[in-house]
Amino acid sequence: MPSIRSESPRKKPTQARAQHTVESILRATAHILRTAGWDACNTNAVAKRAGVSIGSLYQYFPSKESLVTALAEEHAARGLGVLMEAVSAASGGKLSFEQTVRHYIRAMVALHAVDPKLHRVLMEQVPRLKGGLDVMRRVSTPAAALVRSWLETQRKHLRAVDLDVATFTLVTAVEAVSHLQMLERPAKLDQELMVEELSQLVLGYLKIPPPPGPPGRAS
Amino acid sequence: MPSIRSESPRKKPTQARAQHTVESILRATAHILRTAGWDACNTNAVAKRAGVSIGSLYQYFPSKESLVTALAEEHAARGLGVLMEAVSAASGGKLSFEQTVRHYIRAMVALHAVDPKLHRVLMEQVPRLKGGLDVMRRVSTPAAALVRSWLETQRKHLRAVDLDVATFTLVTAVEAVSHLQMLERPAKLDQELMVEELSQLVLGYLKIPPPPGPPGRAS
């Protein structure tokens, strides 16, 4: 394993044939990561599954890491796209605060349902690859900004919170819970219930608490 | 990399000298994982850092995986111990519901502060190792049971929730948020604030909501 050997930028595919080759390679990588896991994902196996020679693979991806990173980038872009779509769909002003939260959460839960196994492998392995942290940041930063700026417009519904802190807490919690739910699929906990629970979690955290008094509570 | 070659149980150390060897090996493994990461953690490097020969390492750990798994087991046991301690410390009946939640969360946040880098590597890599999922389960199952059984005693403070679902949601969210906070250390978000935010998150999710009416809220 010669670690970092060549970091020269490889040629970009121009002809349709080459586009197809690159696409096959990425699809094969995703398939192997999803079904056989990180350890089984070596460049020879990817090339074989893609139906191209190992040499072709290295024509477009200078290293194994760059291959996985490229796949992660694609995966991340898709995720960010879903979030942006959800935001613009909810920005008509027709939905209440509560309804909007539920809408976002439903989008996130649905996103995690798409390809949870691949998502897991990428989340676990990409951060330690060269450039992997950048890939992660290129999604998480705008995603957080999107959430934060929405929260900003909803100040009147919120208790006194620091928006940065609240964004961090909410994004992390929603991501983690919906991710793990997809992987472990606990009995009783289907997607729709998950949306409900996460909405409770988020709303309970954000909403203005009632003045203490009447409602039955002890201590 | 001969994958699975020998799975024979290796001898358990009996003399003090051997105990020390085993301990050195585990400490070296932890050190390398923490400071140099998963890729740098090969058996030769571990042996070198531990100051023992590679042969000695294989006398006690039949494979690289068993070595990491053993470390994970130790790490996990420590974590479960902290939780159990927190539960017994809070079981005097002197603390209110809110105070107890805060007490648990403080313990969890403190736990994640101990060795976050190592924790991250183990959480990311152990699940895919042979027997790794069992190690994870041997902590997460009793931990969840502990939380669940406490919630059960607090029914009168809770809104109508399925305890299994609530346990899953809370444990996952608290773990993920405190873990990520330690790794990213966002400005503004110190440990004490984290405890506060997570307590808000958990209490907002669990507590009986107020009857709709007077308190200022829109929509």
Add this chain to the structure above:
DNA sequence: TCATGATGTGAGCAAAAGCTCAGCTCGACA
């Protein structure tokens, strides 16, 4: 003191996997 088993050593084997390169095919264009 000696025997015996536990413990420690490290050169080196073998397999895995990243990656190269010399030469091939294919297709667009003149």
Add this chain to the structure above:
DNA sequence: TGTCGAGCTGAGCTTTTGCTCACATCATGA
């Protein structure tokens, strides 16, 4: 029909690394 370059091939080189084994050393009980 010929040229030229983009694209494709796969045997095999090289490095890494998990792991073995023949031998040395240590500790303990008789």
